Amino acid sequence: MMTIxxxxxxxxxxxxxxxxxxxxxxxxxxxxxxxxxxxxxIVIAPTPFGQGVLDFIGQLAAGITDSSR
Structure with a gap:
């Protein structure tokens, strides 16, 4: 049986x-x-991969915000 x-x-x-x-x-x-x-x-968000992407984007946004000050 194959799953997708x-x-x-x-x-x-x-x-x-x-x-x-x-x-x-x-x-x-x-x-x-x-x-x-x-x-x-929406499908990816609750997965560990989705959480990793969210953390990365959060760190990137924080770094951009800190560098503009």
């Missing part, structure tokens, strides 16, 4: 959609891509 990780599936879909040419996308196509990316974020 939803996060991996959404990541593959996002990569395939973003590889397309920009000028060939309609507004609805762009909105669908945004919804898929948001769903990917």
């Amino acid at each position: 990780n939803v996060g991996v599936l959404l990541a593959v879909i996002v990569v395939l959609r973003l590889r397309r040419r920009t000028h060939s996308r309609s507004r609805n196509d762009e909105k669908l891509t945004v919804v898929i990316v948001l769903a990917l974020g």
Whole structure:
């Protein structure tokens, strides 16, 4: 029996959609891509990988804020 990780599936879909040419996308196509990316974020967020990304982005933002003072 084969299982599919939803996060991996959404990541593959996002990569395939973003590889397309920009000028060939309609507004609805762009909105669908945004919804898929948001769903990917929601799926990844509670995982250890998602928490690591959140910590990294938090540290990066703190470093940028501290360097501008």
